[in-house]
Structure formats: C-alpha cells, structure tokens
Amino acid sequence: MNKNILCIGAGYVGGPTMAMIALKCPGIRVTVVDVDAQRIAAWNSDLLPIYEPGLEEVVRQCRGRNLFFSTEVAKGIAENDIIFVAVNTPTKMFGHGAGCAADLQYWEKTARLIHDCAKGDKIVIEKSTLPVKSAAAMSRILYSGCTPYHFEVLSNPEFLAEGTAMADLRDPDRVLIGGDDTPSGRMAVEVIVDIYSNWVSRERILTTNVWSSELSKLAANAMLAQRVSSVNALSALCEVTEADIDEVAHAIGMDKRIGPKFLKAGVGFGGSCFKKDILNLAYLCETYNLHGVAEYWKQVVLINDWQQSRFVGTILRAMFNTVAGKRIALFGFAFKSDTGDTRESPAIRVAQMLIEEHANVVICDPQALGNARRDLADWEDRVVFESDPYTAAEGADAVAILTDWTCFKELDYTRVFSGMRQPSFLFDGRNCVNHAALFEMGFNVYAIGKSPRSHVD
Ligand code: UDX
Numbered sequence: 165m166n167k168n169i170l171c172i173g174a175g176y177v178g179g180p181t182m183a184m185i186a187l188k189c190p191g192i193r194v195t196v197v198d199v200d201a202q203r204i205a206a207w208n209s210d211l212l213p214i215y216e217p218g219l220e221e222v223v224r225q226c227r228g229r230n231l232f233f234s235t236e237v238a239k240g241i242a243e244n245d246i247i248f249v250a251v252n253t254p255t256k257m258f259g260h261g262a263g264c265a266a267d268l269q270y271w272e273k274t275a276r277l278i279h280d281c282a283k284g285d286k287i288v289i290e291k292s293t294l295p296v297k298s299a300a301a302m303s304r305i306l307y308s309g310c311t312p313y314h315f316e317v318l319s320n321p322e323f324l325a326e327g328t329a330m331a332d333l334r335d336p337d338r339v340l341i342g343g344d345d346t347p348s349g350r351m352a353v354e355v356i357v358d359i360y361s362n363w364v365s366r367e368r369i370l371t372t373n374v375w376s377s378e379l380s381k382l383a384a385n386a387m388l389a390q391r392v393s394s395v396n397a398l399s400a401l402c403e404v405t406e407a408d409i410d411e412v413a414h415a416i417g418m419d420k421r422i423g424p425k426f427l428k429a430g431v432g433f434g435g436s437c438f439k440k441d442i443l444n445l446a447y448l449c450e451t452y453n454l455h456g457v458a459e460y461w462k463q464v465v466l467i468n469d470w471q472q473s474r475f476v477g478t479i480l481r482a483m484f485n486t487v488a489g490k491r492i493a494l495f496g497f498a499f500k501s502d503t504g505d506t507r508e509s510p511a512i513r514v515a516q517m518l519i520e521e522h523a524n525v526v527i528c529d530p531q532a533l534g535n536a537r538r539d540l541a542d543w544e545d546r547v548v549f550e551s552d553p554y555t556a557a558e559g560a561d562a563v564a565i566l567t568d569w570t571c572f573k574e575l576d577y578t579r580v581f582s583g584m585r586q587p588s589f590l591f592d593g594r595n596c597v598n599h600a601a602l603f604e605m606g607f608n609v610y611a612i613g614k615s616p617r618s619h620v621d
Contacts, residue, residue, distance in 0.1 A: 250292055264443045268298070288302060297378070320340065408614050432471040439468070492563075497512075589607065593612060
C-alpha cells in the first residue's frame with residue numbers, strides 16, 4: 165500500500181486540511197480532486213477559491229511539490245490507496261427528511277466512484293460531517309457487486325473552524341480517528357495516526373470506534389451551538405432588565421466548569437455546520453423514536469432563528485415602526501469575521517426581512533460581497549453592494565453591524581456619523597464597538613443584550 169493521499173472534494177475542509185498534511189508531511193504526495201473544474205482552476209491559480217488566513221502561503225509552498233489539484237477523480241482513485249472523502253453534505257431540501265436529514269447524493273456518488281475505479285485495496289476516510297452510521301453505508305456500497313479488493317472505512321471528522329482553519333489544523337485540540345475493532349481496522353487506523361503524528365502529539369490523537377467518532381462530531385457542534393443559543397436566549401432577558409449580557413457571560417464564563425468560549429451573544433450563529441448538524445442529530449433521534457431528545461436539540465435552532473427576527477424587530481421599533489424607503493447599511497455579510505463564507509449567515513435573513521419592509525439595504529463586507537450577491541440574487545434590484553463602509557453609510561438612516569470584522573471595529577465613526585441622516589441609528593449585532601462612545605457622538609445605539617442608548621425616546 166502506498167502512503168500517498170487523495171482527497172475527493174476541494175472545499176473548505178478538503179483544501180485547507182490537505183494543504184496542512186502536505187506541509188507537515190513532505191514525503192507524502194497529496195492530490196485534491198473535485199468535479200468542479202472552475203474550483204480546481206482557482207486552487208491552481210493565484211486567487212484561491214476560499215479565503216482563509218495563512219492558507220495562501222501554505223498552498224504556495226507545497227503546490228507542485230507534494231500538493232496537487234486536479235479534476236481527474238477516477239485517475240486519483242486508481243493511483244492512491246488512502247482516500248479522504250470531503251464532499252459536501254448539505255441538508256436535504258426535498259422528499260423524506262427534507263429540511264432535516266443530510267443530502268447524501270454527492271457522498272454516495274463518490275462511494276460508487278471509488279468502488280468502480282479502485283484497482284487495489286483502499287483506506288477510505290470520511291472527512292465530511294455525516295449522519296451516524298454513514299461509514300457502514302459506505303462499506304456496503306464499496307462491497308456491492310463483487311470486488312476483489314479490501315476497503316477499510318474510517319471516520320476522521322474535521323473540527324477546524326473557518327477563519328482559523330490553518331491554526332486549528334496546525335495545533336488541533338484533538339484528532340479523532342474512528343475505525344472498526346478488527347485487525348484490518350486497527351491497522352488502517354494506525355496508518356492515519358502515523359500521518360497526523362508528523363505534527364500532532366500522540367496524546368491528542370484519539371482512536372475510537374467508527375460510530376463514536378461520527379457522533380462526536382455532531383455532538384461537538386450541537387454543544388457549541390447550544391452555548392450560543394443559551395447566551396442569546398439570556399440576551400433577550402437582559403434587554404428588558406438592567407442586566408448586560410457581556411457582563412453576565414463574563415461572570416458565568418469565569419466558572420472553570422463552564423469556561424469563557426462560545427458565550428458571545430450576537431445576532432445568531434451561522435455557518436455551514438451548526439444548523440445542519442443539529443438538524444441531523446435531531447433527525448437521527450427521531451429515527452430512533454427519541455422525540456424528546458430531538459425536540460431538545462431543535463430548540464437550539466429555533467432560538468437562533470428567533471434571535472435574528474428579534475434583531476430586525478428591534479430595528480423596526482427603534483426607527484418609529486417603519487424602515488420603508490430608509491437607507492440601512494449592513495456592515496458585514498459573512499457568517500463570522502475572517503471568512504468570505506455566507507452560508508446560513510444571519511445577515512441573509514436580516515437583509516431579506518429588511519427588504520420585505522421596503523428598506524433600501526446596502527451591503528458592505530470586505531470578503532463576502534460575491535457570495536452576498538448570489539444569496540440575494542432574487543432581490544437584486546432592491547439591494548446595493550458597496551465595499552467601502554463610509555460610502556455605504558453615506559446618507560443612511562441606520563448602520564447594522566452583522567459581522568465582527570476588525571475593519572468595522574476600527575472605523576472612524578465620527579466620519580460615518582457625519583455622512584448619515586439624522587437621527588442616526590447604530591444596531592450592533594455583534595457587540596463589537598464602543599457603545600458609550602458612539603452614543604456620545606450622537607448615535608442612537610442598540611446592542612444585543614443591553615439597554616438601548618437613545619436620544620430620541
Ligand atoms: C464550527 C465549529 O466551531 C467547528 O469545530 C466545526 O468543524 C465547523 O463548525 P465554524 O462554523 O467555522 O466552525 O464557525 P464557529 O467559529 O464555530 O462559529 C459559528 C457561528 O457561531 C458564527 O456565526 C459565530 O459568529 C457564532 N458564534 C460563535 C457566536 O455567535 N458566539 C460565540 O460565542 C461563538
């Protein structure tokens with residue numbers, strides 16, 4: 165068995181993960197394939213298809229040395245014995261389980277392709293986040309018909325977060341590898357452990373059975389999202405009392421048992437994973453008749469949706485119950501800072517709701533304008549896209565911060581204010597600017613989980 169690696173799927177997970185493996189294992193040849201020729205061309209160009217701090221440097225160092233991007237999927241399968249599968253598994257939007265279950269069509273096609281193109285034994289590693297028991301299904305496909313080869317299916321979920329992907333990959337909290345407890349399963353796990361131990365210490369590499377590994381990924385995302393929804397639920401209570409959510413979060417986060425991370429209140433979580441994985445988890449629970457457990461997790465998503473509507477409700481109420489014809493600049497469209505990704509971004513819903521209220525919405529984001537244009541294609545003639553925040557706010561009645569980009573924290577808000585119509589409103593959906601100072605400047609300031617600072621009440 166050769167140790168060279170193929171990764172099927174050149175997206176947010178496959179691209180950065182393979183770039184890191186290539187960097188840390190110069191002796192291993194890593195090939196990333198994708199059916200999307202445009203995407204592969206971008207990986208081979210100076211303008212990578214995803215924005216991720218530090219990624220470009222690593223790709224530049226390894227590309228053409230031991231990192232290759234190609235559309236030749238079948239050839240890649242035939243030539244490599246270790247195959248990572250990092251294809252996307254969005255939420256199914258049709259038929260049984262629509263809106264909840266994972267859409268596994270790309271994943272299944274990939275399994276069949278591996279089956280058809282293999283010319284020897286393979287270790288197939290699930291990198292995509294998948295419903296529990298997917299590895300078993302993958303095995304069934306690989307062994308369908310008659311095949312002379314041995315396929316060992318492992319689960320190696322990726323925990324990287326966007327925006328910090330390279331740091332997360334370089335120094336992961338843990339690497340999780342799930343495999344069957346059989347001699348061939350244990351051997352395959354060791355092959356993957358060896359790859360990671362080139363840069364990750366052995367105690368951080370956990371090996372479990374396949375199902376624990378698959379479930380751990382869904383559970384980790386569900387628990388992280390649950391913290392955000394918990395703090396966002398409390399933020400609503402803070403807004404109607406004198407409590408301040410940042411102070412409350414700080415106080416509870418200092419309890420070592422709770423810890424300070426993922427307690428930042430905001431306009432809601434986004435990203436390709438949280439909602440999808442929770443719905444997946446809930447669907448799984450329902451499949452096993454665990455309806456109460458499913459309801460418990462679904463509530464995390466419901467609070468998140470509510471938080472977004474609540475934010476728009478605050479804007480409406482503060483602006484005298486009408487935003488029709490008013491210019492509202494949205495600062496940030498990405499689901500979080502340091503990424504151009506807008507999947508499930510709260511900004512999408514906020515923008516749509518404001519457009520429905522007939523506001524003149526201006527979208528400003530340093531990295532996500534391309535994606536924002538696609539997301540709002542149906543409302544094209546009713547939105548303006550602007551890369552300069554001062555221009556976006558020119559003549560605006562309100563600014564709403566939806567992504568905590570550093571560039572929005574560091575703006576000269578006196579200049580922003582001077583270009584706006586009066587009374588000027590600032591809605592901070594990420595609690596990332598100095599509210600007292602902005603209020604002093606003349607803004608009416610509304611933040612998440614804090615009492616409003618208004619000159620007009
Ligand atoms: C997440 C997981 O963190 C990662 O381990 C997994 O592999 C993929 O899903 P990601 O979606 O990239 O990563 O972003 P993350 O940093 O977790 O943030 C998710 C969302 O929660 C963002 O919209 C962010 O703004 C929001 N968030 C996060 C908060 O609102 N408050 C917080 O305290 C933390």
